[in-house]
Amino acid sequence: MSDLNVGSSKGALRRGWSAAVGDYAIAGGWCLRGEALMVCDAEGSVYAFDGKSGATVWERRGVHEGGVLAVAIHPSGTAFATAGQDRRVLIWSAAEGQVSRAIDVGSGWVENVAWSPDGQWLAASCSRQVHAYGADGAEVWRSDDHPSTVSAIAWSSVGELATACYGRVTFFDASTGELRQKLEWKGSLVSMVLSSDGDIVACGSQDNSVHFWRRSTEQDSMMSGYPAKPSALAFDDTGTLLATGGGEAVTVWSFQGSGPEGTRPGVLELHVQPVTTLAFARRAMRLASGGRDGAVVVWSLQRDGEGGPIGDAVVAGVVAELYWRPDGRSLAALDARGGVTVWRIG
Numbered sequence: 001m002s003d004l005n006v007g008s009s010k011g012a013l014r015r016g017w018s019a020a021v022g023d024y025a026i027a028g029g030w031c032l033r034g035e036a037l038m039v040c041d042a043e044g045s046v047y048a049f050d051g052k053s054g055a056t057v058w059e060r061r062g063v064h065e066g067g068v069l070a071v072a073i074h075p076s077g078t079a080f081a082t083a084g085q086d087r088r089v090l091i092w093s094a095a096e097g098q099v100s101r102a103i104d105v106g107s108g109w110v111e112n113v114a115w116s117p118d119g120q121w122l123a124a125s126c127s128r129q130v131h132a133y134g135a136d137g138a139e140v141w142r143s144d145d146h147p148s149t150v151s152a153i154a155w156s157s158v159g160e161l162a163t164a165c166y167g168r169v170t171f172f173d174a175s176t177g178e179l180r181q182k183l184e185w186k187g188s189l190v191s192m193v194l195s196s197d198g199d200i201v202a203c204g205s206q207d208n209s210v211h212f213w214r215r216s217t218e219q220d221s222m223m224s225g226y227p228a229k230p231s232a233l234a235f236d237d238t239g240t241l242l243a244t245g246g247g248e249a250v251t252v253w254s255f256q257g258s259g260p261e262g263t264r265p266g267v268l269e270l271h272v273q274p275v276t277t278l279a280f281a282r283r284a285m286r287l288a289s290g291g292r293d294g295a296v297v298v299w300s301l302q303r304d305g306e307g308g309p310i311g312d313a314v315v316a317g318v319v320a321e322l323y324w325r326p327d328g329r330s331l332a333a334l335d336a337r338g339g340v341t342v343w344r345i346g
Contacts, residue, residue: 009343010313011298011309011310011346012298012345013296013343013344014345016341016342018054018339018341018342019049019054019056019339019340020340021045021340022041022043022061022338023041023042023043023338024320024338025040025321025334025335025340026040026041026042026068026320026321027039027040027070027320028040029071029073030051030077030324031048031078031079031094032051032077033326034325034327034329036049036051036057037323037340038073038094040068040082042068043062043067044062044063044064044068044084045059045060045062045063046059046068046082046092048094049340054340054342060097064082064085065086066085066109067084067085068082068083069084071083072114072115074119075115075118076119077326078094079091079100080092081122082113083111083113083124085109087104087106087107087108087109087110088103088105089105090102090103091122100137103133103137105124105131107127108126108127111149111151112152113125113153114154117155117157120134120174121133121135121161121175122134122135122137123155123161124153125150125153128145128147128148128149128150129144130146130163130172132161132172140175143170143172143177146168146170147167147168148166148188150165151164151165151188152190152191152203153192154194155174156171157198160173161174162192164189164191164192164203165189166187166189167186168183169183169201169203170183171215183201183215183218187205187207188205189203189204189205189206190203190204190231191230191232191233192233193234193235195235195242196237198215199215199239200212200214200215200239200255201213202233202242202244203233204229204233204245207229208224208225208228208229209222209224210222210223210226211223221260221261226244226246226251227246227248228246230244230245231276232244232246237280239255240254241253241255241280241285241287241301242260243278243287245277247275248272248273248274249267249269249271249275250267250271250299251265251268252266252267252307254266254303254305266301268287268297268299268308268309270312271289271295271297272291273291274291276291276318277289277319277320277321278290279321281324282328284328285301285302285303286298286299286300286310287307290320290321291318293314294316294317295313295314296312296315296331296341297311298310298312298331313333313343315341317338319334321333321334329344330342330345331343
């Protein structure tokens with residue numbers, strides 16, 4: 001299914017390949033060191049595309065009844081996990097497209113799934129609980145009920161699982177589920193991201209603000225004034241820059257020195273509709289943004305958060321997700337019309 005025309009692109013985004021899946025392309029990621037791109041859609045189907053040509057390697061139709069909600073790529077790149085409305089998590093082999101373990105999580109939708117950085121643990125959230133599994137898919141522990149539905153989960157680099165919900169961020173020990181830290185704030189937290197060292201946790205809030213804490217001091221701060229709720233957040237891999245959506249502009253806060261308190265953020269303007277997703281390239285000061293306007297923009301940034309566009313393109317629908325290939329030489333975009341577009345990076 002690689003017969004779609006790639007939209008026009010400029011600058012660093014160079015013509016690659018395009019394909020299509022059966023419905024809204026929800027989530028995916030690069031596997032096998034960038035040799036394959038996994039894509040899941042709202043029909044509950046899973047696809048593997050050749051990373052260079054876009055040819056379909058394998059496809060599995062309707063494996064999650066009701067649709068896929070989340071995908072997590074194993075750090076090794078040889079496996080991945082999918083979660084869906086059918087209350088299940090499936091663990092897959094990337095090369096063969098075979099399910100090695102099917103996990104019945106709970107009585108509701110499984111909205112979030114994430115592998116720990118060392119690949120030893122898999123976490124999934126279902127309604128107000130979070131469940132932790134070993135690499136083989138056996139359940140190790142589950143949390144008590146949170147105050148509300150768990151909106152986001154993320155692993156720190158030191159063997160802890162963070163969860164966000166209404167009014168708080170909670171950190172659990174990876175192996176035991178023991179509560180390690182609770183950071184409270186009165187508000188509905190809709191998104192979350194951790195810095196690479198695990199010390200800074202940032203959350204987008206329903207009240208159109210970004211709230212963040214330094215875990216070492218439990219000091220908290222708020223960035224307000226966004227036109228909409230900041231559901232798109234991304235840290236660069238040094239933990240210096242935090243990119244945020246929440247409107248048509250991308251706002252980039254720098255944590256170098258004593259920042260971001262008392263400093264002005266970088267403001268990146270090119271989208272004409274709200275930003276929907278953000279992704280930093282590894283080991284590079286390059287940020288990709290996608291929006292409701294179908295635009296994909298690559299930005300070159302400085303340590304203070306300032307920067308400018310170095311490439312842009314347009315896809316057919318709202319940009320759902322962006323994924324840099326591990327080596328940074330390609331960028332994949334998934335869109336609401338089922339489009340899968342990959343550019344080479346110049």
